[in-house]
Amino acid sequence: MPYRVVHTPEGMLRHPKQLFHAMWRDLLAARELAWRLMVRDISAQYRQSFLGIFWAVIPPLVMAIGFTIASDAQIFQPGVTDLPYPAYVMFSTSLWQTFVEAVNGPVQAVILAKPMLARVNFPREAIILAKVGEVGFNFAIKLLLIVALFIYYKIAVSWTVILAPVALIHLILFGTLVGTLLSPLGVLYQDISRGLTMATGFWLFLTPVVYPVPDQGLLGALVKLNPVTPLLVTARELATTGVLSLAPQFWIVSGITFLGLLITWVTFRLAMPYVIERVSS
Amino acid sequence: MTVTNVEPTMSASADDRETVIAVDRISKKFCRDLKQSLFYGVQDIATDLTGRRRKSDRLRNGEFWALKDISFRVQRGDALGLIGANGAGKSTLLRIISGLIKPDTGSVTIAGRVAPLIALGAGFNPILTGRENIYANMSILGLPTREIKRRFDQVIDFAEIWEAIDAPVQTYSSGMAARLGFACAVHVEPEILLIDEVLSVGDIKFKMKCHQKLAKLREQGTAFILVSHNPHSVLNVCSESIYLSKGQLITAGKTETVIRQYEQDLCLSGNESAIGMMVLPAKSRSESLGLDITQICFKDEQGNLLAAPMTGEPAILSVECWAHESIVGANLGAMIKSLSGEHDLVLYLTSAGDDQLLEVQPGVVELQMQMPYCGLIPGVYSAKIYIRKGVYSFDIVESFRFTVKSQCTTSRCQFYQPRTWNVVQKSDSTLPEI
Numbered sequence: 151m152p153y154r155v156v157h158t159p160e161g162m163l164r165h166p167k168q169l170f171h172a173m174w175r176d177l178l179a180a181r182e183l184a185w186r187l188m189v190r191d192i193s194a195q196y197r198q199s200f201l202g203i204f205w206a207v208i209p210p211l212v213m214a215i216g217f218t219i220a221s222d223a224q225i226f227q228p229g230v231t232d233l234p235y236p237a238y239v240m241f242s243t244s245l246w247q248t249f250v251e252a253v254n255g256p257v258q259a260v261i262l263a264k265p266m267l268a269r270v271n272f273p274r275e276a277i278i279l280a281k282v283g284e285v286g287f288n289f290a291i292k293l294l295l296i297v298a299l300f301i302y303y304k305i306a307v308s309w310t311v312i313l314a315p316v317a318l319i320h321l322i323l324f325g326t327l328v329g330t331l332l333s334p335l336g337v338l339y340q341d342i343s344r345g346l347t348m349a350t351g352f353w354l355f356l357t358p359v360v361y362p363v364p365d366q367g368l369l370g371a372l373v374k375l376n377p378v379t380p381l382l383v384t385a386r387e388l389a390t391t392g393v394l395s396l397a398p399q400f401w402i403v404s405g406i407t408f409l410g411l412l413i414t415w416v417t418f419r420l421a422m423p424y425v426i427e428r429v430s431s
Numbered sequence: 432m433t434v435t436n437v438e439p440t441m442s443a444s445a446d447d448r449e450t451v452i453a454v455d456r457i458s459k460k461f462c463r464d465l466k467q468s469l470f471y472g473v474q475d476i477a478t479d480l481t482g483r484r485r486k487s488d489r490l491r492n493g494e495f496w497a498l499k500d501i502s503f504r505v506q507r508g509d510a511l512g513l514i515g516a517n518g519a520g521k522s523t524l525l526r527i528i529s530g531l532i533k534p535d536t537g538s539v540t541i542a543g544r545v546a547p548l549i550a551l552g553a554g555f556n557p558i559l560t561g562r563e564n565i566y567a568n569m570s571i572l573g574l575p576t577r578e579i580k581r582r583f584d585q586v587i588d589f590a591e592i593w594e595a596i597d598a599p600v601q602t603y604s605s606g607m608a609a610r611l612g613f614a615c616a617v618h619v620e621p622e623i624l625l626i627d628e629v630l631s632v633g634d635i636k637f638k639m640k641c642h643q644k645l646a647k648l649r650e651q652g653t654a655f656i657l658v659s660h661n662p663h664s665v666l667n668v669c670s671e672s673i674y675l676s677k678g679q680l681i682t683a684g685k686t687e688t689v690i691r692q693y694e695q696d697l698c699l700s701g702n703e704s705a706i707g708m709m710v711l712p713a714k715s716r717s718e719s720l721g722l723d724i725t726q727i728c729f730k731d732e733q734g735n736l737l738a739a740p741m742t743g744e745p746a747i748l749s750v751e752c753w754a755h756e757s758i759v760g761a762n763l764g765a766m767i768k769s770l771s772g773e774h775d776l777v778l779y780l781t782s783a784g785d786d787q788l789l790e791v792q793p794g795v796v797e798l799q800m801q802m803p804y805c806g807l808i809p810g811v812y813s814a815k816i817y818i819r820k821g822v823y824s825f826d827i828v829e830s831f832r833f834t835v836k837s838q839c840t841t842s843r844c845q846f847y848q849p850r851t852w853n854v855v856q857k858s859d860s861t862l863p864e865i
Contacts, residue, residue: 154540154541154542155528155530155541156538156539156540156541157527157533157534157538157539157540157541158533158534158537158538158539159485159487159488159533159534159535159536159537161478161479161482161483161484161485162479163479163482164482179573182570182575182576183570183571186566186567186570186571186576187567187570187571189563190556190559190563190564190566190567191730193559193563194556194558194559197558197559198558244755248572266571266800267531268526268531268532269531269547270529270547270572271529271530271531271545271547272571272572272573280486331719334476335473337470338472338473339469349679350832420476420477420479420480421479421480423531423532423533424472424475424476424479425472425476426531426532427461427526427531427533428468428469428471428472
């Protein structure tokens with residue numbers, strides 16, 4: 151017999167050893183499926199689209215043009231940035247977008263997979279993993295834009311650029327954490343996906359994407375409290391100047407992210423059966 | 432109490448084979464109000480996350496038991512039918528067995544991989560090609576990629592979509608998509624197959640192919656649970672069945688027995704049981720039109736009262752009258768409607784229609800319609816009975832309700848067909864010598 155399972159009404163937290171064993175087993179089992187789902191989603195995403203993969207780079211371009219025009223017209227003064235302003239906006243927007251995709255990904259994916267979840271028992275981690283992979287893939291395309299940008303503006307790159315992926319991964323993981331935590335609720339209540347669109351829109355204003363890190367006023371305080379700030383800023387600084395202005399905060403948020411991911415994973419596993427029983431097949 | 436009856440009957444014949452599914456006193460509660468249901472869901476999650484015990488064995492406000500204390504066992508290679516009306520809890524039971532939702536009491540032990548045929552084409556993406564979808568779908572059902580590669584050709588052969596394999600699934604006909612889904616699911620070759628009302632896909636040729644494939648899997652030791660509210664398809668596949676009604680396990684055992692009970696209950700549910708005899712108050716001379724119906728019932732050949740005529744058995748419709756005058760050419764009519772189904776008229780018989788004009792003498796008379804076989808299938812019926820002469824009505828009874836019962840299976844039959852079976856040997860097997 152391949153394996154033996156017992157389904158009981160008991161909460162899984164009451165048997166932590168079994169729980170972690172099952173989590174590990176499912177994670178291993180989920181890898182191949184996650185890859186399949188990712189390939190499926192990415193090919194479907196670009197097949198029914200004329201512009202295809204260009205959708206990964208169009209939003210940062212549009213955003214950069216918009217803000218550059220606005221700052222040229224002195225409607226809004228972003229202050230001094232490390233990079234030429236259009237490059238700054240484009241690079242930061244790419245990072246920010248990756249974060250937003252990482253937040254929205256799990257919520258949307260779990261909602262979309264509802265019919266599948268309601269009928270087949272498979273390692274549900276695969277849905278999340280596939281989405282993380284997709285976010286990574288989309289960033290890889292954005293990277294082409296960023297490289298082109300660096301060459302065009304002749305931006306000097308420090309050796310620390312090889313460490314930039316670390317910060318980027320932490321940024322994606324933090325987004326995945328938020329998204330995964332919300333995804334079970336998102337299946338039950340539509341409020342989650344609606345609220346998320348609004349919240350990420352507002353969150354953008356509290357993140358140094360179109361302006362450099364402010365050091366005073368209410369905005370300055372809010373930006374400092376924003377956990378995305380150190381992750382995004384560090385990724386940007388590693389890729390360009392190599393001088394880290396928010397290193398301690400970066401490590402604090404990273405630590406919280408890794409601990410949070412574990413808790414989120416447990417929460418997700420515990421919550422999903424209850425969610426599935428509330429949605430019909 | 433039903434529970435204790437179940438296990439011996441199921442395991443007695445097959446205790447030498449290993450048990451692949453052991454369902455032990457499971458219950459599941461649901462809530463009909465959506466908002467409340469969602470809220471209870473959140474409440475359950477919160478309780479579980481904080482490590483407290485859900486009081487899952489008690490109903491909260493607005494909840495009901497969708498399943499209550501169900502127990503049974505399935506051995507390797509067994510096929511178990513799950514019979515019950517819509518909403519009896521069949522699909523819920525399958526979802527608990529496949530581990531999608533947690534039971535509220537009891538436990539389910541599963542040994543082996545479960546493939547649910549509830550989910551034909553789960554994860555099919557209409558934009559992607561058949562080829563890509565086979566990989567995604569079989570992967571969801573738990574097959575590693577190298578195994579999918581190995582079985583890929585078998586799947587296409589089975590689904591018969593060779594030429595369309597590289598076309599997007601959204602260009603497939605619904606039959607093709609269903610065939611592909613079925614092909615994927617059966618080629619996972621699991622230890623346990625849960626089949627939920629899916630054998631109705633495709634044309635007759637494909638259906639036969641499905642049945643053959645299922646029979647082959649069963650020979651290889653795959654256990655089945657087949658759900659249907661059409662008992663006929665269960666009868667073909669499963670030797671043992673259980674019958675669920677409103678979340679309760681009503682009976683378990685041989686499929687024929689279980690189906691008979693199910694059909695009888697199906698006919699009676701929702702209707703008060705008919706009495707079998709109707710006695711009418713006497714009319715005064717001024718009210719009477721010359722002939723009054725006083726009593727209606729069914730009798731057997733010996734003249735004894737039949738509370739319920741049996742399908743396929745002889746029955747006599749007896750209409751007792753009080754005649755005030757002598758009548759020549761009376762016409763007895765009976766319009767019989769089925770109350771179990773669509774309230775359709777099933778029989779309209781008149782003696783005049785059969786060129787039988789009845790002669791009635793004054794006094795008490797019994798008019799009989801003799802049926803050598805009662806051709807009605809089990810169910811509750813209402814008969815409108817009248818006696819006329821030409822267009823002149825003597826008396827009308829608007830509704831005489833009666834029940835027809837059965838000792839034979841009439842599943843999927845519209846009426847009882849008297850029959851015998853026979854083999855006629857046309858020649859012997861030796862070839863004629865030339």
